[in-house]
Amino acid sequence: MATVDECRQALRDLASRLDRHADASSKIDLDRTLACRITDLETAFHGRITGGRLLDLTDGDDPKAKIALVTSSDDLVALVHGRLDVTKAVAARRISIKASPFDLLKLRKLL
Structure with a gap:
C-alpha cells in the first residue's frame, strides 16, 4: 500500500506532466x-483542471467537485507512473471516475 505522501507526490508528478504538455x-x-x-487510506486531495493543467492541488476532499477519481493508493501511483492503463483500470473497476459524459470525453485527451 502506498502512503499518503506517495499519493500526494504522484498527483504532483501528474500536475507537472500536464503542465509540460499544456500547450498541446x-x-x-x-x-x-x-x-x-x-x-484504502481514507484520504483525499482536490484541485482544479483548467487549460489542460492540474492546479491548486491540496489535501482534503471537495464533495462538490465536478470530477471525482476514486481508487486505491497503489492504483493511483501505478496510473500516474504509466504502469496501469486508465481504460483497463476503469473496465476492471480498479478506478472509478465520476463525471459528466462530456467531461469524460475531454479527460481522455488529457490522459
Missing part, C-alpha cells in the same frame, strides 16, 4: 474542480 492540451475546453479519493 490548451485547446481542451475543460474547467472543472477535481477530487481524488484514496479508498
Whole structure:
C-alpha cells in the first residue's frame, strides 16, 4: 500500500506532466474542480483542471467537485507512473471516475 505522501507526490508528478504538455492540451475546453479519493487510506486531495493543467492541488476532499477519481493508493501511483492503463483500470473497476459524459470525453485527451 502506498502512503499518503506517495499519493500526494504522484498527483504532483501528474500536475507537472500536464503542465509540460499544456500547450498541446490548451485547446481542451475543460474547467472543472477535481477530487481524488484514496479508498484504502481514507484520504483525499482536490484541485482544479483548467487549460489542460492540474492546479491548486491540496489535501482534503471537495464533495462538490465536478470530477471525482476514486481508487486505491497503489492504483493511483501505478496510473500516474504509466504502469496501469486508465481504460483497463476503469473496465476492471480498479478506478472509478465520476463525471459528466462530456467531461469524460475531454479527460481522455488529457490522459
